[in-house]
Amino acid sequence: MNLPLLAARNVLRNKVRTGLTVLGVAVALLAFMTLRTVLSAWTQAEEFSQKDRMAVRSKISWVVLLPKKYVQEVKDMAGVQAVTWANWFGGRDPKHKQEFFANLAVDPESALQVYDEFIVSAEQKQAWVGDRQGAIVGDVLARKMGWKLGSKVTLTGGVYPFDMEFNISAIYTATRRGADRNQFMFHWAYLNEKLSSERQNRVGWLIVRTKPGVVSAEMSKRIDDHFKSSGMPTLSQSELELNRSFLAAFTAILTAINVVSIVILAIMALILGNTIAMGVRERTGEYGVLRAIGFLPRHVLAFIVGESLVVGIMGGGLALLLGYPLINMGMGRWLEENMGGLFPVFGITTATATAAMVLAVVLAAIAAAWPAWRASQLKVVDALRRVG
Amino acid sequence: MSDAQAEGKAADEAAKNPPPYRTQPESPAIVSLVGVGKTFFRGKEPVKVLDGLDLDVPEGSFEALMGPSGSGKSTLLNLIAGLDRPTRGKITVAGTDLTNASDRTLAKWRSQNIGFIFQAYNLMPVLTALQNVELPLLLTSLGGAERKKRAQTALRVVGLEDRMHHYPRQLSGGQEQRVAIARAIVNDPKIIVADEPTGDLDRQSADDILTLLEKLNKELKKTIFMVTHDPAASERASVQRRLDKGRLK
Ligand SMILES: Nc1ncnc2c1ncn2[C@@H]1O[C@H](COP(=O)(O)OP(=O)(O)OP(=O)(O)O)[C@@H](O)[C@H]1O
Ligand SMILES: [Mg+2]
Numbered sequence: 207m208n209l210p211l212l213a214a215r216n217v218l219r220n221k222v223r224t225g226l227t228v229l230g231v232a233v234a235l236l237a238f239m240t241l242r243t244v245l246s247a248w249t250q251a252e253e254f255s256q257k258d259r260m261a262v263r264s265k266i267s268w269v270v271l272l273p274k275k276y277v278q279e280v281k282d283m284a285g286v287q288a289v290t291w292a293n294w295f296g297g298r299d300p301k302h303k304q305e306f307f308a309n310l311a312v313d314p315e316s317a318l319q320v321y322d323e324f325i326v327s328a329e330q331k332q333a334w335v336g337d338r339q340g341a342i343v344g345d346v347l348a349r350k351m352g353w354k355l356g357s358k359v360t361l362t363g364g365v366y367p368f369d370m371e372f373n374i375s376a377i378y379t380a381t382r383r384g385a386d387r388n389q390f391m392f393h394w395a396y397l398n399e400k401l402s403s404e405r406q407n408r409v410g411w412l413i414v415r416t417k418p419g420v421v422s423a424e425m426s427k428r429i430d431d432h433f434k435s436s437g438m439p440t441l442s443q444s445e446l447e448l449n450r451s452f453l454a455a456f457t458a459i460l461t462a463i464n465v466v467s468i469v470i471l472a473i474m475a476l477i478l479g480n481t482i483a484m485g486v487r488e489r490t491g492e493y494g495v496l497r498a499i500g501f502l503p504r505h506v507l508a509f510i511v512g513e514s515l516v517v518g519i520m521g522g523g524l525a526l527l528l529g530y531p532l533i534n535m536g537m538g539r540w541l542e543e544n545m546g547g548l549f550p551v552f553g554i555t556t557a558t559a560t561a562a563m564v565l566a567v568v569l570a571a572i573a574a575a576w577p578a579w580r581a582s583q584l585k586v587v588d589a590l591r592r593v594g
Numbered sequence: 595m596s597d598a599q600a601e602g603k604a605a606d607e608a609a610k611n612p613p614p615y616r617t618q619p620e621s622p623a624i625v626s627l628v629g630v631g632k633t634f635f636r637g638k639e640p641v642k643v644l645d646g647l648d649l650d651v652p653e654g655s656f657e658a659l660m661g662p663s664g665s666g667k668s669t670l671l672n673l674i675a676g677l678d679r680p681t682r683g684k685i686t687v688a689g690t691d692l693t694n695a696s697d698r699t700l701a702k703w704r705s706q707n708i709g710f711i712f713q714a715y716n717l718m719p720v721l722t723a724l725q726n727v728e729l730p731l732l733l734t735s736l737g738g739a740e741r742k743k744r745a746q747t748a749l750r751v752v753g754l755e756d757r758m759h760h761y762p763r764q765l766s767g768g769q770e771q772r773v774a775i776a777r778a779i780v781n782d783p784k785i786i787v788a789d790e791p792t793g794d795l796d797r798q799s800a801d802d803i804l805t806l807l808e809k810l811n812k813e814l815k816k817t818i819f820m821v822t823h824d825p826a827a828s829e830r831a832s833v834q835r836r837l838d839k840g841r842l843k
Binding site for chain 2: 207208209212215216218219491492495496497498499500501502503585586587590
């Protein structure tokens, strides 16, 4: 027998109350871990962007198109390994009006060169390149829309005022996390031939793959300088920069998430503090007996804080136990597949798990501090009068 | 009353009620109160509970204290047990001057010199009888095995060796009080203070407890100071005292 045992036994005394408190602590920590995971996944997105790839668009806006001849001009520049281009079609499948997905007109051969994280079998690639109406789609998108190889799909135009018909001729997966498996890509030539002659041969943006060792900031400057004095200046940004500027737009949300997680922790401390205070009030007489026997105020203090720590640790343990399957397997898998660009790896990091556990312990100590201090400072005779 | 008179009175009483085992009737007082007063404050209003009280309890006696409710019996008991300090006067117990001792000193002193028995048995409900009895020993440097052995011995003294692993809720009131007594003697204190130890018990259980206290007094030579409302309990003690309006009679 020892004092920690007594503290632990006291925790289990009112099983319903302790159970509910542990659950409350666990739910609060779970919410905290979820928010933290959103933050860490978001910041990690940066690391998953391809550092040797950059987008070149019109300096004015994404929606202003560039002349197709820019492709060849960039390809001829030093440090460039490959160039491809894309136009945003912005179409929707009338059978799935609610589903938003990227559908792009691309150049098949060069696109697969530049986006080498997309995996597609040789036959399917052959089929797609060989079929003017062929489309390649991500496996996640295909599953969601119920498309199979050979499916016929019509997209109603959004940016362009006409519908287009496609055959699903290839389905790709990806080698790495963070790759978007929700895209729909088809032949740029097929789109181009549908346009009136004055709107033909213009591209939405270029995607440039640099040679190893090329500094992307220097490369983008060289490209932009090259087109500076032409009628249509460009803006080049690496994928990393693009992601960064995208995240910057969300700083307010990130701050809000931070604030909310602090509020959640405060609520957790209050729940815990309340339970501890209730227990202390009921057991004042027992503390009086302990003090009479010769235990010191610091024993009573340690005893009550110890009780709170046990509850905090149980809550933290439960949160981790529930958190891994819930956040990593459930929410995480869904987000990685559907919002892979934003959340390439959505899972509890060691840092988050550690933070949750440490906070459970620290907050448990803080929550118990006041009731424990009060109880320890009570005069023995006053505590004893509260017996029975 | 002067100190000399007080001592004289104590000696007289000791002579009147010589505990049977004692060879020297004039053994020194183990509890000595001189001119002790205690005033509580209810808000700003002072409540004088004890007033100029003198008391000598010779070592080895078994004393009962009676008196009306609110007369200050528990207050007096708490002062003797070093749970509280007097407003006036001087208290010496077991050779230690408690009058101005610090809380810390008192706590250590209590753990070595006093065994407590309360009306509501005051056991930890989450601990077994054995663990409850072991509790005071946690403050000593004794190892786990030795603590357990001593707790078992104490439980044997109170006749509960077959209930060691029972929890308080599995025991009768009388048995719970016996566990509390085992807890009070496990440290081998010189003095046992009991505040209405039979107050919550039926006649039979109360008699058993009183028989046990007698045994502790006679065989283990414990000095016992017991507050009670029960005349039958008071009869079992070797000295009867009455507290009324803050004064001892
Ligand atoms: N801590 C305290 N603060 C204020 N008043 C107190 C305190 N302790 C005791 N008193 C008062 O002192 C008086 C004596 O109390 P005490 O508990 O000593 O009486 P008692 O003789 O033991 O009574 P009972 O037989 O009912 O147990 C009472 O009026 C009580 O209200
Ligand atoms: Mg009383």
